[in-house]
Amino acid sequence: MAVEGLGGPRLGAGEPRQAEARAALFAQAEQGVPVEQRTYGEGGYLRPSFVQPYRCRNVLIEGVTIVNSPMWEIHPTLSENVLVRGVTVRTHGPNNDGCNPESSRLVVIRDCTFDTGDDCIAIKSGRNADGRRVNVPSEHILVEGCTFREGHGGMTIGSEMSGGVREVFIRDCTMSSPDLDIALRFKTNSVRGGFVEGFHARNLEIGQVGGSVIDIDFNYEEGPGHGFNPVVGGIDVRDVTVSTANRALNLRGYADAPIRGVTLTDVDFGTIATPSVVQHVEDLVLRNVLANGEPLIIP
Numbered sequence: 001m002a003v004e005g006l007g008g009p010r011l012g013a014g015e016p017r018q019a020e021a022r023a024a025l026f027a028q029a030e031q032g033v034p035v036e037q038r039t040y041g042e043g044g045y046l047r048p049s050f051v052q053p054y055r056c057r058n059v060l061i062e063g064v065t066i067v068n069s070p071m072w073e074i075h076p077t078l079s080e081n082v083l084v085r086g087v088t089v090r091t092h093g094p095n096n097d098g099c100n101p102e103s104s105r106l107v108v109i110r111d112c113t114f115d116t117g118d119d120c121i122a123i124k125s126g127r128n129a130d131g132r133r134v135n136v137p138s139e140h141i142l143v144e145g146c147t148f149r150e151g152h153g154g155m156t157i158g159s160e161m162s163g164g165v166r167e168v169f170i171r172d173c174t175m176s177s178p179d180l181d182i183a184l185r186f187k188t189n190s191v192r193g194g195f196v197e198g199f200h201a202r203n204l205e206i207g208q209v210g211g212s213v214i215d216i217d218f219n220y221e222e223g224p225g226h227g228f229n230p231v232v233g234g235i236d237v238r239d240v241t242v243s244t245a246n247r248a249l250n251l252r253g254y255a256d257a258p259i260r261g262v263t264l265t266d267v268d269f270g271t272i273a274t275p276s277v278v279q280h281v282e283d284l285v286l287r288n289v290l291a292n293g294e295p296l297i298i299p
Contacts, residue, residue, distance in 0.1 A: 018045040029130045047095065049075040053082065062086050073116075074099040078136060082107040092117035092150070100124050103136035103163055108144075115149040115177075119185065122156040123165050128191055131162025132228075137195075139166035148175040153185030155201070159220050161194035162228070169200045176207025176243070182250075183213045183242075186232060187220040190254070193228030201237040209245035213269055216251045216259055229257035233283075236263045242270040248291050249298075253280035264289045275299050 021044035028038050040046050050069035053059045056079040065088040066073045073089050073096065076082045082104060089098040089112070098114035101107045102124040114120035125131060125138045138161075148154040154175045157165050175183050183206050188194060206213065214237065218230055232253070242248075248269040253259035258280040269291040276291075278284065278298050289296045 018047060021046050026128075030128065032129065032133075047071040049073075049100075051075065052077060053079050055079065057081050059083065060085070065089075066091065068093065069096070071095045072097045072100045075102060076100075076104045076107060077102045078134075079104045080106055084109045085111055087112045089113070089120075090115045094118070097122050098151070101138055101141055102126070102160070103134060103138055105137075105139045105141075107138075107141045109142070109146060111145040113147040113149070114151060114154075116151040118151060119153040119156040120148045120151040121146075122153065122158065123168055124158070124160040125163030125165055125194060127160040128162055131160060131192075131194070135163050137164035137166050138168075141168045143168075143170040144172050146173045148173065148177075148180065148183075150177045150179040151181070153182045153187075153215075154180055154206075155183070156185040156187065157196055157199065158185075158187040158194075159189070159192055161188055161196070161230075162192050164195040164197070165199075166195075167198040167200075169202075170204070171202040173203075174205045174207075175209070178208050178210055180209050181211045182215045183209050183245075184215070184237065186216040186235075188230040188232070189218055189220050189222045190224050190226040190229050190257075191222045192220075193230050195231040196233065196235070198234045199236065202239055204240045206240065206242040206245075208243055211245070212247040212250040213240075213242055213245045214249050214251070214264075216253070216262070218253050218257070218259075224254050229254060231257065232259050233261035235259075235261060236265075237267060238265040240264075240267045242268065244271040245269065246273045247276060248272050248296055249276035249278060251276075251278045251281045251284070255280050258282045263287070269296065
């Protein structure tokens with residue numbers, strides 16, 4: 001089954017835009033306006049998530065192809081026992097993430113193909129004040145047997161992760177595209193905050209990556225100085241091969257909130273064009289890690 005999105009994601013010159021309504025919605029969230037009063041309809045032009053199980057249990061999404069939906073394609077929210085299997089997503093507009101479990105637990109994403117205009121998979125748990133108010137982490141998530149092509153990030157956590165993310169596993173997956181910016185991506189800042197406790201990657205075959213293979217960046221969008229420093233650690237990556245990328249590692253924590261605990265074991269980054277960046281990282285462990293045929297050197 002192929003499912004065409006309700007309206008293409010790309011707007012031509014002079015067509016309605018969502019920027020004004022989006023800014024107003026963000027302001028209402030930060031001001032604590034009750035959710036039932038945040039009403040947007042005609043004239044707002046907000047792009048909705050496409051398939052969104054909300055507060056659901058025992059969800060199966062299987063065997064569908066989604067093409068050009070206007071925003072996040074599959075978005076389980078506050079849900080439990082979710083299986084996404086044999087799904088293909090081909091969407092190349094703004095915010096066209098493939099599958100975004102948010103504040104959900106016991107989620108399996110298996111044997112899917114993602115070719116997207118944003119992150120292929122992004123684990124989320126609420127944004128800023130709203131995320132801290134709801135305060136439900138995403139946890140116990142398994143991704144296996146999937147194919148990642150074009151996208152901002154292949155396997156991503158964030159940036160909306162204010163409720164935290166715990167115990168994510170990805171294994172036996174392939175990734176490759178000159179338009180895949182980052183293979184394993186963690187993005188947050190001191191407005192989002194949140195935590196990552198336990199990320200485990202095994203047996204990944206990565207071909208071409210346009211940017212960094214592994215990117216943990218606390219400077220995403222608003223950056224530091226806003227009072228909600230993220231806590232990220234327990235990152236364990238093993239048995240990964242890469243053909244070519246611009247950079248092996250881009251790890252940027254804060255001086256007052258370093259990234260804590262990144263372990264790489266049996267990782268061959270292949271041909272790398274530029275040196276890694278490692279700033280404010282504690283407990284970085286490299287075991288049999290190669291780049292350009294030599295042990296990876298951290299500047």
